[in-house]
Amino acid sequence: xxQQDFGRVAVLFGGTSAEREISLKSxxxxxxxxxxxxxxxxxxxxxxxNIGDIKAYDRAFIVLHGRGGEDGTMQGALELLGVPYTxxxxxxxxxGMDKTRTKQLWLGCGLPTPAxxxxxxxxxxxxxxxxxGLPLMVKPAHEGSSIGMRKVEKAExxxxxxxxxxKYDSEIIAEKWVTGKEYTIxxxxxxxxxxxxxxxxxSHGFYDFEAKYNAxxxxxxxxxxxxxxxxxxxxxxxxRAFNMVGATGWGRIDAMRDEQGNFWLLEVNTVPGMTDxxxxxxxxxxxxxxxxQLVLTILAQTNK
Numbered sequence: 001x002x003q004q005d006f007g008r009v010a011v012l013f014g015g016t017s018a019e020r021e022i023s024l025k026s027x028x029x030x031x032x033x034x035x036x037x038x039x040x041x042x043x044x045x046x047x048x049x050n051i052g053d054i055k056a057y058d059r060a061f062i063v064l065h066g067r068g069g070e071d072g073t074m075q076g077a078l079e080l081l082g083v084p085y086t087x088x089x090x091x092x093x094x095x096g097m098d099k100t101r102t103k104q105l106w107l108g109c110g111l112p113t114p115a116x117x118x119x120x121x122x123x124x125x126x127x128x129x130x131x132x133g134l135p136l137m138v139k140p141a142h143e144g145s146s147i148g149m150r151k152v153e154k155a156e157x158x159x160x161x162x163x164x165x166x167k168y169d170s171e172i173i174a175e176k177w178v179t180g181k182e183y184t185i186x187x188x189x190x191x192x193x194x195x196x197x198x199x200x201x202x203s204h205g206f207y208d209f210e211a212k213y214n215a216x217x218x219x220x221x222x223x224x225x226x227x228x229x230x231x232x233x234x235x236x237x238x239x240r241a242f243n244m245v246g247a248t249g250w251g252r253i254d255a256m257r258d259e260q261g262n263f264w265l266l267e268v269n270t271v272p273g274m275t276d277x278x279x280x281x282x283x284x285x286x287x288x289x290x291x292x293q294l295v296l297t298i299l300a301q302t303n304k
Contacts, residue, residue: 006039006299007058010083012074014045017066018147018168026274027063033295034061051077059302060085061295062271067142070271071097084302088270092246096270099141100173102245106265109244111237113265114176114256121166125158128174135177138162140169151177178256178264183224185238185253186272186283188297192235193283197224220279222286226257234263241265249301252280 011034013027014020027043034041044054046064051074054060060083064074072094078085088096095101106113117128119138129136138161140148148168150161158174165172186193199219224231238253245268252272256264272280274295284294 008056009034009039009041009299010044010054010057010060011041011063012044012046012054012060012069013063014047015064015066015069016047017064017068017070018143019065020047022273022275023063023065023069025276026065026278029274029276029291030061030063030295033292034299037292037296039296039299046074052081054078054083055081057083059083059299061299062086063274065271065273067097070269071142086298086302087249088245088247088251092248093270095245096247096251096268097142098171099139099267100171102268103173105244106241111241111244111265112263114178116173116175119162119165119172119174121162123162125162126155129155129158132174132176136161137175137177138165139173139175140165141171141173142169178258180256180258181225183226183234183255183257184279184283185235185255186250186280187239187242187247187253188250188284188287188294189301190239190243190248192239194222194286195224195226195231195234196279196283196286197221197226198279220282222282237263237265242268245270250280250298 011027011031013023015023031041031043060078062069062074062085064070068074070093072090075085075090075093095105100118103113103116115132117132134153136152138150138152148165150164152158152161162172182198184196184198199221234255238255241253242251247268247270252269254266256266258264274280281291281294
């Protein structure tokens with residue numbers, strides 16, 4: 001497909017979620033790359049423009065992160081308006097944005113993901129610790145970019161961590177902590193790209209918002225250090241997890257490997273970041289794709 005065949009492309013970024021600032025950076029990078037490639041691409045911020053105006057475009061490249069863009073609502077609106085778009089459809093987007101239901105789906109399919117508990121203001125926090133142990137990771141079920149997340153190492157810190165997460169979402173989960181190495185697996189055209197191992201500085205405790213977007217001491221290791229056999233096994237697991245959610249086009253699976261060598265699925269991202277600190281462009285580069293080639297490949301897989 002030539003660049004002219006894409007027609008007039010709206011690059012959707014910004015939006016109203018807690019991840020707006022990251023989306024603005026991702027969207028500008030995608031917009032610039034498409035324009036440099038000769039695509040008739042224009043910026044479209046749903047927070048500042050009427051979504052009905054999207055009908056003037058031939059297709060949409062979604063770079064909205066978080067709720068209102070990554071959770072199926074924008075995908076549903078575009079389908080109603082008859083505008084083809086990039087990435088996963090309504091169901092997969094909604095599932096992928098909901099960490100609780102993603103885990104329930106994976107567990108139902110026999111895929112490995114850490115044990116968890118849903119938290120409310122009436123939760124018996126001592127019982128959660130008795131069942132899951134410490135440390136724990138507390139996270140909002142519908143946020144990305146590690147927003148609202150806290151590692152809990154002491155029993156008295158669980159309720160404050162819940163209250164902190166509850167500022168961002170009405171559904172909160174506590175997840176069993178996995179001690180080990182963290183990996184990310186980018187999926188593009190139904191195939192896993194070279195795996196990246198994430199090694200944040202010990203001062204962060206985990207791969208948090210600061211380590212993701214602002215720190216310069218986070219290490220991104222690609223090759224990831226796994227044996228060829230283990231890397232292929234994790235890639236296959238990631239593709240299966242991605243497919244089980246019904247995700248399509250492009251995305252990212254985050255996973256851990258514990259000290260016993262077992263892999264654990266953490267979450268799926270159906271509209272991952274595309275900033276200069278982001279993992280999708282890194283994995284694409286390792287696979288021999290420039291950023292421009294990456295965005296054109298994503299755009300070529302537009303949902304009809």
